[in-house]
Amino acid sequence: MSDAFARPGEPQVEGFVADGYDKVREVFQKLVHDGRETGAGVSVWRDAREVVRLSGGWADSSRRRPWSADTLVQPYSLSKSFVTLAALVAVRDGSLALDEPVARYWPEYGVRGKDRTTLRHVLTHRAGQPRFPAEAAGLDLLDDAGLRESLAQAAPEYVPGTSLGEHALTYGHLVDGILRAGAGTTLGETFNEVVRPALDLDAWFGVPDDQLGRVADLEYADPDWPHRLHAAPWLQIPDGTLDVERANSRAWRQTVFGAVNLHTTATAMARFFAELTAEDGPVRTLLGPELHAELLAPQVTDFDEVFGTRITWTLGFVRDHGKIAKGGIGGSAAWWSRRHHHGCAYLTRRLDDHSRAAEIAAALGDDLTVVGED
Missing domain, CATH: 3.40.710.10 (DD-peptidase/beta-lactamase superfamily)
Incomplete structure (x- = not known):
């Protein structure tokens, strides 16, 4: 495993990757180095252990607080x-x-x-x-x-x-x-x-006072980003849900707007998805076997007008032959790979499309098609 990755003069990427996961590190380092990512975390869990934990960029708008493994960020619809x-x-x-x-x-x-x-x-x-x-x-x-x-x-x-x-x-x-x-x-x-x-989730609806210092500031990759979204017509009321000034306010972080404003870490989300389907896992223990099966089973397959594509929903996730997943507008995503049996999360503060998470997924042999509203 390695502890830090950067060439002289480049933004630092901190963390570790287990043997066999160097490609994930290389992709993430390039995203940070090229400026496509200004603050994000990546985590991968397999066989009950974290095999990738990477942090890159900054957690705050002034770029004084480095992103760390315990940085909380709002992942929008992953909250659902x-x-x-x-x-x-x-x-x-x-x-x-x-x-x-x-x-x-x-x-x-x-x-x-x-x-x-x-x-x-x-x-x-x-x-x-x-x-x-x-x-x-x-x-x-x-x-x-x-x-x-x-x-x-x-x-x-x-x-x-x-x-x-x-x-x-x-x-x-x-x-x-x-x-x-x-x-x-x-x-x-x-x-x-x-x-x-x-x-045992490091995640909050309504961030308590003593955790506010861990929350990352959101920022636009492009000021025009909110207006280019396919989902824009469904996001206009109430005004301000994509306004980063509102999203970065204490009042917003401490309220509960369940569709979008969970605050959590990449490690927490990757571990959650790694344990999601397990017959001896905490989700099954919480819900019982019948409801756990209901949660994961395909419920409806149809054209989703907000996503703009055909999709299969379970009770809380998007499901296809390769994954059980959920993404959030702005680029965050987390998933369980049904092919490779790992849980993964890419959480970002830089609001843009899902191409960054998709590149991380590709490095793992996964396909993130249709995880969030771009």
Whole structure:
């Protein structure tokens, strides 16, 4: 193994790679050296040990704080996988059921064609609410109650269960509303008090005061990046979700906006995915065998209008013949390789496309096609 990698005058890449993983180091070093990456972490886990841990670039906008293995960063939609787990904990406990109408728990929600919407529809992005309604345009990003209420009052864009589109910003608020009504708890409480400790995750919805110093500042690779996204029409309401000034604020980091603002490390995400499918792993222990199987099983295959391609969703992940994965807009991604049996994560603060993670994946023999909304 090696501990640091850089030629004189180049940005430093810290960490280690086990024998056989030098190609990952070479690809990551080039990304940092060429300026395509200004702050990121890479982790690979195999056979219950971390075989790659690399950190490169800076964690802050002023470029004074080097990225380290314990740097926390917001990976956008990768967050959704952990919203799913919070919902399934309530199903495990009998407070919710996957195929009962949400209106059974949340009567205010069952209006304007949503009376038959189920939790399974929500978790598989078929609830017909892939974006917040126009009526929510004047709401602040942090108006949690107002945004939930806007979803409860709105008509779905299509009959629930009949079409597919990742619920890009609404996913967490929908699950949070269902948890509040049906389980008497919140998304943040369920994740931070049940899911996070059970899985021993270095990850937070609502970063506590004593962890704020570890959080990386987000930055655009190109100021025009938010406007070039295929998913842009689904990200306009509420205003500010792609505004790095808002994303880098203490208020945002300490709120819970479940669809996008988990804060975590590359090591935590790679280990989570490495353990995700294990029959003796912590996810199966948390959920039990039946719900664990539901979590990983293909639920729907169709054209996803937000991704702009045909896709297979499980209850919380994208699945194909090669991987079980989830990515986030801006370039972060994590996955379990069904071919090579390793868990991997590439988390970045430099908001751009997924080409960097894809190059890391290729160095491992993996294919990251369709992991996030570019």
